[in-house]
Amino acid sequence: MEKSYLGFAARRRIAVAIAAAIVAACCALSMSACRVARADDGLAEYNGEIEHIFTHELVFDTAKAFAPTNKLRDCFDKDHLTAKEFGGLLDELYNNGYVLISLDRATDGATLRLPVGKKPLVMSLDDMTYDTVDRGCIDRIVYVDGKLCDFTEHAQDQITRERENITLLESFIERHPDFSFDGGRATVCVNGYNGILGYRVTPDCRVSDARMKEDTEHCKELVAVMKRLGYTFASHTYYHSYFDGTSAARLEKDCAQWKKYIEPIVGNTRVLCYPAGRHNAKSAKNGIFKRYGFDVFLCVGNSCTEYERSHKDEKYIYRKPFDGTALRLYGEQYAQFADTRAIYDNTRFRPFSYKGGYH
Ligand SMILES: [Zn+2]
Secondary structure, three states, X not given: OOOOOOOHXXXXXXXXXXXXXXXXXXHHHHHHXXXXXXXXXXXXXXXXXXXXXXXXXXXXXXXXXXXXXXXXXXXXXXXXXXXXXXXXXXXXXXXXOEEEOOXXXXXXXXXXXXXXXXXXXXXXXXXXXXXXXXXXXXXXXEEEOOEEEEEOOOOOOOEEOOOOHHHHHHHHHHHXXXXXXXXXXXXXXXXXXXXXXXXXXXXHHOOOHHHXXXXXXXXXXXXXXXXXXXXXXXXXXXXXXXXXXXXXHHHHHHHHHHHHHHHHHHOOOOEEEOHHHXXXXXXXXXXXXXXXXXXXXXXXXXXXXXXXXXXXXXXXXXXXXXXXXXHHHOOXXXXXXXXXXXXXXXOOOOOOOOOOOOO
């Protein structure tokens, strides 16, 4: 049989056709790979633990807050971070791969997709009442020239963006927009007995009617700005009374006061943050909160009970405190978030090595 034979030109045509086919196939492959990558937006499904940390108002003037004459200095030392520490914490969280997600996103039950390699973090800020005057904390949060700022009459610079958790967070996100995933911000857990965010918006604040009216207007504007930025609000109860020592009647009154005075300002919320984390989900008293529409409960620690796990229509979320106590005692447990020694503010009156007096 005659051997089949192709001339040079024919072989070249075939070679070109094969090469073109290979190129086309590769292009198709790489295009589909691109399509997958684009469709994913570089996100990967996250199925691990969602950490939740919280802190209180910050101490910005440690000389005043920790002065021997300041009767609150123990409380400031144990339960608060300084502005320097919070700034350091944000740096460490960012460097350790955390991104801020909203509490709503953490609890909506939908599949969480995050930038590859990132870990989710929810943050809440408790109290934020500004009860004290000239003791080292700011007076209130304000909105100036399109920015959230901290204000105090008791410092040379009355308005800055570096003395409070909210303002430090906003400044940080401006420098590192990817720290806030999908616009995630903190949940602010406020009371009512002395108003919120430094605004005296309830009769318990004991200010004139005119001041209360003016503060309420300003506070509503501020809350609207914060919500637009992604902040959400939770009830930390109106009176900040500890659950175990509060009668059912008092709890009922608490919820009614919240509904009457604070809900019109921060809006409806299903999130209840137990003062000092003290709670008993099984208690009949907790039914009062549920009746008022709360079904997401913020606790402290990490010991979710069987009862809490089994009540699927309620969520009990355990949070880790960041304060002076935690920085000194929980270095190991918190290593995933931050080097607590490195961020510890040495202008505190107690050294980092101080471990006593807590338990
Ligand atoms: Zn509190």
